[in-house]
Amino acid sequence: MIAAWDPLEGAALLAHPIAAAIVATIHDRGYATATVEEFMVRAEMTRREFDHHFAGKDEAALRVLEAHIDAYVERAGRAYDAVATWPDNLRAAAYETTRYILENPEMTWFGMVGVLEADDLARARRDQVFSWAAGLIDAGRGVAPDPTAIPRSAAMVAVGAIVEALRRTQESGLPVKPVEAVPVLMYAAVRPYLGEETARAELVIAPPADLARREER
Numbered sequence: 001m002i003a004a005w006d007p008l009e010g011a012a013l014l015a016h017p018i019a020a021a022i023v024a025t026i027h028d029r030g031y032a033t034a035t036v037e038e039f040m041v042r043a044e045m046t047r048r049e050f051d052h053h054f055a056g057k058d059e060a061a062l063r064v065l066e067a068h069i070d071a072y073v074e075r076a077g078r079a080y081d082a083v084a085t086w087p088d089n090l091r092a093a094a095y096e097t098t099r100y101i102l103e104n105p106e107m108t109w110f111g112m113v114g115v116l117e118a119d120d121l122a123r124a125r126r127d128q129v130f131s132w133a134a135g136l137i138d139a140g141r142g143v144a145p146d147p148t149a150i151p152r153s154a155a156m157v158a159v160g161a162i163v164e165a166l167r168r169t170q171e172s173g174l175p176v177k178p179v180e181a182v183p184v185l186m187y188a189a190v191r192p193y194l195g196e197e198t199a200r201a202e203l204v205i206a207p208p209a210d211l212a213r214r215e216e217r
Contacts, residue, residue: 011071014067014107016043021038021041022034022064022181023038023107025104026114026115029115031061031114036050036056036057039199058119061115061118062122062125065125065126069111069129072129074095075096079105080096080136087140087202089136090136090140090186091182091186091202095208098178098179101178111126112166133159134158137158138154138188140190140194144193144194150192155189161188179214183203183204186199
């Protein structure tokens with residue numbers, strides 16, 4: 001049980017009703033027209049309690065975004081670090097990302113789409129996680145036969161394609177099927193570093209058993 005005046009950071013914030021209330025309100029109303037009053041009503045939170053934790057709408061949304069990003073990066077980073085070689089570690093992180101998306105669809109929408117109209121701090125924090133993901137991809141430079149032949153923009157181009165594909169799916173309202181997307185995205189990420197043959201092999205690597213079972217349902 002989270003007391004009213006316990007610090008709201010990280011996992012504690014994501015577990016508090018205010019996090020879901022902020023995401024749901026912005027989803028329904030859009031960022032610009034969502035209000036603190038609506039957040040409080042959905043979360044059954046008093047104004048005094050809200051003001052104790054947050055300076056206003058922008059800070060509340062930013063804090064929820066930061067908690068979401070930190071939770072995601074910790075999980076995907078742990079999966080990446082658990083595998084020694086590239087691109088196997090990148091694939092592990094991609095499938096852990098898939099699990100996170102499937103477990104947290106509303107929060108994923110919030111991070112990809114919901115904060116696009118937020119202030120500069122929120123957008124900058126969102127961009128930081130994209131740069132972090134690009135670093136995981138660009139680690140392939142260390143195992144590439146000819147690192148000098150790889151464009152410096154290769155990793156960011158791959159991240160941009162991933163982000164755009166996910167954003168379009170989120171905005172369309174179509175069912176998100178990240179398990180199916182991973183082999184294609186891995187192909188695009190691996191090709192600049194290890195060439196066409198190795199990249200094509202990504203298209204036939206089976207997903208982890210738990211995700212394959214989930215796709216069959």
